[in-house]
Amino acid sequence: MTETLPSGASASPPPKKAYVKAVGPRLRKLLYVVFALSALLGANAVYLAAITFMEWTSGQTYQNFFYQYMFLAHLVLGLLLIVPLVMFGTLHLLATRNRKNRRAVRIGYVLFIASILVLVSGVLLMRIGGFDLKQPLARSLVYWLHVAAPVAAVWLYWLHRLAGPRIKWRVGLGYAGLVAASVLAMVWMHSGDPRGWGAIGPESGVQYFEPSLARTSTGNFIPSDTLMNDQYCRECHQDVHAAWTDSVHRFSSFNNPPYFASVMETRQVSLERDGNVQASRWCAGCHDPVPFFSGAFDDPKFDTVNHPTAHAGITCTVCHAITNVNSTKGNADYTIEEPLHYPFAFSDNAVLQWVNQQLVKAKPSFHKKT
Secondary structure (H helix, E strand, C coil), X not given: CCCCCCCCCCCCCCCCCCCCCCCCHHHHHHHHHHHHHHXXXXXXXXXXXXXXXXXXXXXXXXXXXHHHHHHHHHHHHHHHHHHHHHHHHHHHHHHHCCCCCHHHHHHHHHHHHHHHHHHHHHHHHHCCCCCCCCCHHHHHHHHHHHHHHHHHHXXXXXXXXXXXXXXXXXXXXXXXXXXXXXXXXXXXXXXXXXXXXXXXXXXXXHXXXXXXXXXXXXXCCCCHHHHCCHHHHHCCCHHHHHHHHCCCCCCCCCCCHHHHHHHHHHHHHHHHHHCCCHHHHHHHHXXXXXXXXXXXXXXXXXXXXXXXXXXXXXCHHHHHCEEEECCCCCCCCEEECCCCCCCCCCCCCHHHHHHHHHHHHHCXXXXXXX
């Protein structure tokens, strides 16, 4: 038997849906991860942008050893941000899609899209595998999208918060302070040059190079390994390396029989006459740059057969490391500088070599200028 409600009585209202927070406790932890990575990535991006702007306005190269590691950090932080940001954005979107504050919801959608564009454009610029942007115009468009998207994302986040809960300015100022402190620390570390750490120079100073007119930019020796990594060049420039392998540059040093006879006689006569082989430097500035600039050439007992620098010749790096031709006098009147390489250029680890190649592809401008 069905009961009927007495007249004047009304049915009980339907139960209210349980309120679900837009950012619950678990999601908040994920949000903190996104904030932390974004803060580090933001500070890193400001530093990289400042260097790029300085190069654009001055026409000079400011990228150095520290810059390359900061660029590597930019790639790593960006990759680490992908999963937590996409997870947070998706879960937050599902939790708030039916909220009454439609303005905040719509801005949130656009903010999420802008964030995805930052990540996608960054991955495309890394040129991994089949996503290798070779067309300059396409790469330029993706680059400027990568520059503009994070700026838009910051603005959209501000609008999103204005339309939602009150902004915690105290937290925001602390966040900005962390970013500013990180940028200042990076600017300070940028001034350091590891090439000067533990550098060794000749006791006689610049006189060491005489009678050759060649000089190093610092007056110090240049480590031989830095000038001899021709296999590294071959990985990308097989045709040029093949031409160099059979060239007179390759066989300019003690691996050239006529030159070997001439320079050995010069060294012998100089040793008997002066008690040293310094006169043969006159030859070394052109023919033997690797043993000459690394300091091995001046040894009267220099092993012209087994020493690793004796048969190096004029390497790829030697030519590309010349920063100035001082005059037209000839006889090697040039200045050479120890080159800066991308991180892990000399590593034997396959993974680190892959990282090195990705850095070259992602930031080829440094390679072109050096």
